[in-house]
Amino acid sequence: MSTVPFLDLRAGYLAVQAEIDAAVARVMDSGWYIMGPEVEMFEAAFADYCGADHCVGVANGLDALILSLRALGVGAGHEVIVPSNTFIATWLAVSAVGAKPVAVEPDAQTYNMDPALIEAAITPRTRAIIAVHLYGQSADLDPVLAVTRAHDLVLIEDAAQAHGATYKGTRIGAHGDAVCWSFYPGKNLGAMGDAGAVTTNRADIAAHVSTLRNYGSRVKYVNEVQGTNSRLDPIQAAVLVVKLAHLDDWTQARRTLARRYNEALMGVVTPHVPLWTEPAWHLYVVRHPKRDALMQALADEGISTMIHYPIPPHLQAAYADCGYAKGVLPLAEAFADDMLSLPIGPQMPHSDQDRVIEAVNRLAATL
Ligand SMILES: *Cc1c(COP(=O)(O)O)cnc(C)c1O
Secondary structure (H helix, E strand, O other), X not given: OOOEOOOOHHHHHHOOHHHHHHHHHHHHHHOOOOOXXXXXXXXXXXXXXXOOOEEEEEOOHHHHHHHXXXXXXXXXXXXXXXXXXXXXXXXXXXXXXXXXXXXXXEOOOOOOEOHHHOXXXXXXXXXXXXXXXXXXXXXXXXXXXXXXXXXXXXXXXXXXXXXXXXXXXXXOOOOOOEEEEEOOOOOOOOOOOOOEEEEEOOHHXXXXXXXXXXXXXXXXXXXXXXXXXXXXXXXXXXXXXXXXXOHHHHXXXXXXXXXXXXXXXXXXXXXXXXXXXXXXXXXXXXXXXXXXXXXXXXXXXXXXXXXXXXXXXXXXXXXXXXXXXXXXXXXXXXXXXXXXXXXXXXXXXXXXXXXXXXXXXXXXXXX
């Protein structure tokens, strides 16, 4: 029995193999292996794609968040509003700068942070809000921006899952003060290793992140601030330039798969898509009360699924002292118990998807 992979990364390479091989060879032959024209080319192309004035390449998505927080002046003694339902990197970035993550529960329909709950979580120590466009569906940014402005805070967007997603017709990329991207291989725009970026319309933030990523230095051996080494690798930048040109086609393929799932699946809760977003469908997440049994039964038929995420950040050992006991963030905990991500990816054959649909519909009804 052939298997249905969760995401076929190799197929993503083979789809553009000649272009990627040529791009990598070009960097090898250039003799220029740190920063330089390849990084600048990608930064310009991705800023343009996002409709942002600036793009600063960094080493990964977590660093994009950390350096954005630092550039925006967030540090020890501050609190940052974060979603309870997110990948732990969102929280880790806040902790890394010495600030405290303050969790806000998601909307039960969209799974993204509920804007109506933010105000109650704000204290005199709050400096920033991080909105996550989880699973590739944009958060409801207008009400989040309204709270941000009303309380003189800054808004960081964690867009690690949202390449190409739109909010009210505009691509994610410059709504907040800083927008943070990951190009981890499994993301919608994925490198052949670690990579990340910050996009922004704020020249001051772009300049600050750009300095921080390179030892706090704009002029070699002149260090203005205690920066770090978080540069975007030019080989990865060259790969990303190739892949960016195909991103819209790949997003379209994901949207077609999502529509087919939405129309055909029965016996599971399918994603609700609010009118304000055209999602990038990084993940296709369903809910079922017997999630673990469903996942196992699908695995027995050769269908790979994943859980995003099995343990919410506040229940991780890493956050044992964060002050959130089990039961305090019930929606995030419920999602961890009943959510299942079905296979989706730009190269996924519809025949594979038909197998997933048939199996889910048969199993979900009988479990
Ligand atoms: C992947 C991801 C990150 C971190 O990106 P890395 O490149 O792995 O550091 C941050 N936030 C979210 C929501 C992610 O999915």
